[in-house]
Amino acid sequence: MEKKWWKEAVVYQIYPRSFMDSNGDGVGDLAGITEKLDYLKLLGIDVIWLSPIYKSPNDDNGYDISDYRGIMEEFGSMEDFDRLLSEAHNRDIRIIMDLVVNHTSDEHQWFVESKKSKDNPYRDYYIWREGKAEGLRPNNWGACFGGPAWEYDEETRMYYLHLFSPKQPDLNWENQKVRDEVFEMMDWWCQKGIDGFRMDVISMISKDQSFPDGKLNGGVYGDFGPYAIHGPKVHDYLKEMNERVLSKYDLMTVGETAGVTVEEAKKYAGENEKELNMVFHFEHVEGDGEIGKWTDKKQELLPIKKIFSKWQTALADCAWNSLYWDNHDQPRAVSRFGNDSSQYRELSAKMLATCLHMMKGTPYIYQGEELGMTNFPFQEMSQFRDIESINSYKELVDGGVVGHDKMMSYLRCKSRDNARTPMQWNRNIHAGFTTGTPWIEVNPNYDQINAENEVANSNSVFHYYKKLIELRKEYDIIVYGSFELIMDDDPEIFAYIRRLGNKKLLTLCNFSDEELEVRIPEEFCGEKAELLIHNYCTSKGECENKLLPYEALVLLFTQ
Incomplete structure (x- = not known):
């Protein structure tokens, strides 16, 4: 297997909104990240994966982009980004961007134009369909964040597809002009000097153009999965992307590919396939939810380790694994897979790190994981910011499917907001994250769990991660x-x-x-x-x- 820098790297994911606020407005920003680069250099990581920093109305915390070449005002300016990139490179830290091109925001100029009329030049940039009949949607698909996947537009009396929020209309990758626009935008960022892309829900960019109804699976809406995940042309599109953009630069690329099998992963990330370097699969973090993803039960180890082993073995000689316990969409690893009690939190956080970082593949650390940060003790719905958590509560509690107390238990266990509470830097007010009011509450345990304490203590979770990263650089066997x-x-x-x-x-x-x-x-x-x-x-x-x-x-x- 060929040696590559991205196989030997350790990646650190930053969720900018929650990492470090430099100006006291309660929202993390690019200048805050720059301020903490020396901390990351001390940890020893090689790559920063930045969750979206583009202009966005923030319906889905930046994953609804209104301008791919602009920076969200709350995060700063393009000058702030250029400085971050330069300062990171000065410390031999690379930066990969989050690429969100399955959908845009409904406030993106392309969609604003697309909605105006059926004959607008941008109409075909998105997926518009007539209803089956008066008042009936084109099919029964449900959206990932709840409700139907089709939104009716009064102006043109047609429906547009959104596999996520109604404010996230899906792009029509069948249209060559859309692909041209996306590839040109990607090339623009590469010319700026970025080092790669993490590609959001990239396995969803190709849809079965007959748009058949999906299986109901006991719910109100049909499952779009068989018709919109790993669709008929997804590999054609990624090969085109590779040929036109990726192959021209020395990049790291990782695709978020929900529902991916090992066989499908070999197509996306095979050494000779000329698509991506690696993919994220979700088998080990999906678990057995009692209602969809929702559960408050701890996952058993036996299926988890068999999943890891399957992927390690199946991709051994032909593709590359990405290794992770948590990210911005998953609860905190130590609360989920370890034990976040005061007695065992540090031990189990170190154990989880050992288990992951000694496997074959590129390890990803999610911000705060290196401190052993835990899930948040949510008590009421006003504490949540995540669209998925809020919509699920309305759908399941207001719909009489589950009671308030049980749903709160589910949310404390699985809500994406567990990962999005602010980074805990020190024992100062708001954990040193901001001098203002944080956009989401800081975990009250910051007094005990914070970076300042961890860096000062040579036996801390932080220094354990640092040692793991040093071992990876010293011993080829850990990588290859x-x-x-x-x-x-x-x-x-x-x-x-x-x-x-x-x-x-x-x-x-x-x-x-x-x-x-x-x-x-x-x-x-x-x-x-x-x-x-x-x-x-x-x-x-x-x-x-x-x-x-x-x-x-x-x-x-x-x-």
Whole structure:
């Protein structure tokens, strides 16, 4: 497998609205990110993935873009972005942008024009259809944020498609002019010097043009998935994108591809396919919701580790994995997969980091993950800002499907706002995020969990992440070694072996709060074995046959 810089990199995702506010308006901004670059340099990351910073009315926190070449005023100016890019590059940190081109905002000039009349030159930039009959939508598809996927326009008496919010109309990728506009815009950013793209819901850009009804699956609306995810021309479009833009630069590209299978991933990210470098799949974070995605039950480890192993094995020689526990759309990793109690939060945060960063693929750290930040103790709906959480509450509680208390429990467990509370920098008011009123509340535990404390404490979660990143840069086996899951059927231990040349690497992780018996393979017990990292401060005796609660260790054997 060919060596590439983006395979060896560690990526840090920044949600700009919640990272650092430099001007006291309660909203994070580009100048705030620039201010914290030295912190990120200390951590050791190689790449920043910026969630959208473009002009937007903020119906979906920036994922509804009204101008792809403008900066959201709350975040600053293009000069602020240019300075951020320059200062990051001065520290050998690259920046990849969030590319949102399945849809735009309904306030984008293209859509403003498109709505004006059926014969407007921009009409075909979006997906317009007649209703089946008077008052009937073109089909029964439901939107991701609730409600129908079609919005009626009184002016032209037609419906437009929006797989997300009605303020996020889907672009018509069948139209060559749309593709030309998108590729030209991407090239413009590349010429500015950015280092790649994370592509939002990129697997949805091609739709079955017959727009058939979807399966109801017990709900009011039909499932658009089979007709709008991995659609008939998606790979044609990405090959065209690669040929016209991506191949001309040394970029990192990762596609958000909901519902992707390993076979489909090989098409998107295969070494010889000339599309993308890697994709995000969601199998390990989807879980078994009681109502859609909503649940308050902890996910079991057995299916999670089998999913990871499947992807590690299937893409081993032909494509590349992206590795993550959480992001701006997922709850906090330590609350979801670990244990956020005061007794076990740090241990389990370190254990989760060990488990992920020792696998094959490019690891992603979501802001605050390196501090062990936790889910927020939401008590009332006024605390939420996320359109998905608010709409789901209305749909499920007001619709009589579930009671208020149960829905609040679901939201505390799974709401996207858990990841969007402000970064916790210090013990000052609002965790040092802002001198004003934050756009969303700061987690009240910032007094204990904050960057200032973590950086000062050499045994902190922060310094553990720093060590993991240093090990990745030191040992090729961590990046390029093969992967083999062991103890496959153990419900509490995630263990695997990596191999490269004359070296073997053993990772052992206890996902429970119990002390467990474990048998360490013999070759990792001799004098040729070295303990690379361990999340307990106490020394590890030679080949002890037990793992303490949430214990994680990595052993290197050299023949």
